[in-house]
Amino acid sequence: MNYCIQCILPETRPGLVIDKQGVCSACRGHEDKERSIDWSARSKMFDSIVKRAKETSRDYDCIIPVSGGKDSWYQVIKSQLHGLKILCVSWRTPQRTAVGQKNLDQLIKKLGVDHIDFSINPDVEKRFMMASFEKKGATGIPMHMAIFAIPYRLATQLRVPLIIWGENPQLEFGGPEADRLSTELDVNWIENYGVTNQTKREDWIGINELTDADLSPYALPTPADLKIFHPNSIFLGSFFRWDSFKNFEAATEYGFSSNSSNKKTGSWEFADIDCHFISLHHFLKWHKFGFLRVFDNLSVEIRYGRISRKKAIQNLEETGLQKPCEDIERFCDFMEKPVDWFWNTTERFRNKEIWIKEKNTWKIPGFITQEWDWEKA
Ligand SMILES: [Zn+2]
Structure with missing residues (x-):
């Protein structure tokens, strides 16, 4: 796996390109926001x-x-x-x-x-x-x-x-x-x-x-x-420089509520909180592309200068794999299917170009950190 040297996004993220300098197009986009756009x-x-x-x-x-x-x-x-x-x-x-x-x-x-x-x-x-x-x-x-x-x-x-x-x-x-x-x-x-x-x-x-x-x-x-x-x-x-944290502040001033108990998807308590199924959309990227919503959130924070790349990786290790089990159950209820059906289907889409099985455990060689519990993967 190849990761951006500035943020923590992997090259497998759809649409993302990492250039010869090792910098991803999202980080380049942030530079555009600072330099190229008037x-x-x-x-x-x-x-x-x-x-x-x-x-x-x-x-x-x-x-x-x-x-x-x-x-x-x-x-x-x-x-x-x-x-x-x-x-x-x-x-x-x-x-x-x-x-x-x-x-x-x-x-x-x-x-x-x-x-x-x-x-x-x-x-x-x-x-x-x-x-x-x-x-x-x-x-x-x-x-x-x-x-x-x-x-x-x-x-x-x-x-x-x-x-x-x-x-x-x-x-x-x-x-x-x-x-x-x-x-x-x-x-x-x-x-x-x-x-x-x-x-x-x-x-x-x-x-x-x-x-x-x-x-x-x-x-x-x-x-x-x-x-x-x-x-x-x-x-x-x-047209106006986008800043998720400033949007959150502005919204809160007028009466928006965040969800501090929402830790199942990403690291922001104010994002991805509207729908019980959004967590599944993000979670499925794990098997297909080897990253999770928290990679996006932390990478944005690095670009905003709120945290260092090192701190982001520590944060990622502490968060670990976020499995939205409750939402998966809801989804299966809605589909009138057993939970096994969800996991079996998900497994069919595991990307063998990035995942390997070692002693019955799936792992991503070259993952961004060594501190990861693959038993849960
Ligand atoms: Zn980047």
Whole structure:
């Protein structure tokens, strides 16, 4: 395994490239944030985007896709400061957490916005999620398709001229330079980076008896739709320097609650707390790519200058393997399957290019630390 020399991300992270100097594209992205991007010019660009939206809107100036998380709050607060009339749109996960629901309710009430909570037929979600897990070893494909398609399609159909997404993931978590510097989240971007394992909605028709009609909530606007009305779809994080900790502070000031007992996924008590199934999405990366959510969180903290790489590795050792056992049980309940089914399916996707079996124990040769309990792997 090859790791970035500045942070702790491995080269196996999808979309991440480690260059000849040993530095990953996420760390390079952070350098872009400090050096290559002229934030005052970007801020002026944002002003003109706002102006254009206000001139062309009928009722709502923009749609903000929200989960209720800290970033959602920041997106709404920032957009309100620019005088935008906002429609918030969320995809209702089949397993929203209590704190997730509370935060979403508070966001709508305290920030005073209109909101559509879009639910998909749970039976369709169940069949789609099962197909996605069994065929690709990923539970998050339906979730990601829904998150991107629903606000995009609504903006097109309701003629809302602007969609304001959160961070630019290529800038925050690594990606090619052109995409790090891009400001737009368009259909091309969704097809490349929408975390759908390079599949489209159409690819799932016929699997687990999923019909074209069943999958209509996941449909993106067609080129013909976009010819009639094409919303401007942008990352807020491309116009204002993204900082998860500052977003958390801003959100908290207005009434956002974190979940201090949430230690099952990553090291931030304020992130990945909206849905009981998000932990599975992150956990499955362990078998496929040999890293966990905590690698992302700690790497961001290194880039922000909050901790050293050495301290991050210590922190990782202390955290150990985070197995979201309770959420796995919930997932199996939702799927009406035994827990063994989850583990057997997960095992099928263990990446033998990075894992080896030694005396009945799976290990990753060249792992970032020697201090690791492989018995739990
Ligand atoms: Zn790095």
